[in-house]
Amino acid sequence: MKGKITEHWNKISPNYRKMYRDHLDEEILLMKNLFSDKLPTGKKLNVLDIGTGPGIQAFVFAEMGHNVTALDISEEMLARAKEGARNRNLSIKFVEGDGENLPFDDHMFDIIVNMHLLWTLTDHDKFFSECLRVLVPGGRVLAIDGQWFQPGYVPDRNYNPEERNHDELIEYLPLYDSNSPEMIAAIMENNGFSEVSWKSLPEYAEYMKRCDPEGYDYLSVPYLATGIKC
Numbered sequence: 001m002k003g004k005i006t007e008h009w010n011k012i013s014p015n016y017r018k019m020y021r022d023h024l025d026e027e028i029l030l031m032k033n034l035f036s037d038k039l040p041t042g043k044k045l046n047v048l049d050i051g052t053g054p055g056i057q058a059f060v061f062a063e064m065g066h067n068v069t070a071l072d073i074s075e076e077m078l079a080r081a082k083e084g085a086r087n088r089n090l091s092i093k094f095v096e097g098d099g100e101n102l103p104f105d106d107h108m109f110d111i112i113v114n115m116h117l118l119w120t121l122t123d124h125d126k127f128f129s130e131c132l133r134v135l136v137p138g139g140r141v142l143a144i145d146g147q148w149f150q151p152g153y154v155p156d157r158n159y160n161p162e163e164r165n166h167d168e169l170i171e172y173l174p175l176y177d178s179n180s181p182e183m184i185a186a187i188m189e190n191n192g193f194s195e196v197s198w199k200s201l202p203e204y205a206e207y208m209k210r211c212d213p214e215g216y217d218y219l220s221v222p223y224l225a226t227g228i229k230c
Contacts, residue, residue, distance in 0.1 A: 001122065001172050002073070002098065008169060009053075009074035016077070017054060019212045024056070024084075030207060031060040035113075038142060038226060045110040048134065050099040051117035055081030055092070061113065062090040069093045069109070071102070100126045104134045111140055118145040118184060119175045128191040135229040141193065143184065144201070146222035149177045181223040193227030 009016075020027060039045065045066040049058040052070035058081060062068045070092050072078050078094050085092045097103045099114070100123050112131050121127050131141050170176050175183070181198035188196045201222045208222070 004169060005120070005122075005172070006073050006075075009072075010076040013074060013076035013080055016080075020208075023207075023211050024059075027056060027207065028060050028063065030204060031057065032064060034201070034204070034224065035060070035064075035142065038140065039111065043110075046108065047111045047113060048102075048104070048109040050102075050112060050114045050131075051120065052081050052094075053077050053116070055084045057113045057115050058092050059084065059088060059090060061111070062092050063088070066111075069095060069104075071095045071097050071099065073098050100130060102130045102134055106133050107136045108134050109139060110136055111142065113142045113144075115144040116146075116148075118143055119148060119179045120173060121175070122172050124175070124184075124187045125191055128188055128193065132192050132229055137229055139229045141188070141225075141227050141229075143225045144204070144222060145179060145184070145225075146205075147177075147179045147220035180220070181225055184223075184225045185227075188225065188227040192229070194230045196225070196227040198223050198225040 045061070047058075047061040047066045047068045049055075049061070049068060049070040052058050052072045054077065055070060058068050058070035062085070068090075070078075070081055071094075072081070073096070075096055078096055081092075082094055085094075095103065099117065100121065112135060118124070118127075128141075135141070181200075185196045185198050201224055205221045
């Protein structure tokens with residue numbers, strides 16, 4: 001199953017979020033503003049970006065001056081992220097690996113960030129327990145996601161041949177078409193995070209709609225869920 005998931009993201013990597021690429025600087029600035037009040041000040045942080053994809057969140061924190069490690073299960077996604085980091089002259093450590101089985105020692109990171117990752121996971125309890133393990137005491141997780149698909153949605157494989165195995169993965173993804181911030185907050189609390197909260201991101205929704213007006217049906221405004229390791 002993990003092999004199929006990796007194969008899927010490798011296949012779609014060349015075109016993943018291609019409509020946003022000309023607006024990358026705007027997205028990075030938007031994210032910097034979004035995280036500005038979520039981070040401790042006056043400290044260079046060790047940040048882990050899980051499911052980095054094309055590297056956007058890794059770029060955000062690297063440009064803010066932090067030490068960044070970016071992980072993805074897809075080697076092709078990592079190749080794109082590495083190219084982007086070179087183009088922006090950023091020093092980022094890239095690691096191929098699974099967010100549900102992190103290849104890191106305990107208590108290594110101050111911040112864990114992820115974007116558009118939660119709906120792709122197979123075991124959210126395992127994921128958040130792993131996040132808790134590798135965070136330092138007082139460390140924080142920052143998760144951006146949303147409800148991207150209608151219930152029962154299956155991609156049109158004739159329209160997009162690159163997603164021919166997409167529908168084969170759906171049965172393994174419990175939040176594929178039922179993703180809500182309330183559900184994520186409950187899972188985080190159940191796995192030991194404290195001060196769990198979430199907020200809607202209407203400004204990010206407007207950015208996404210403007211970049212990709214004919215893309216997803218935006219069934220909900222994206223959200224940012226946060227929690228702290230006691």
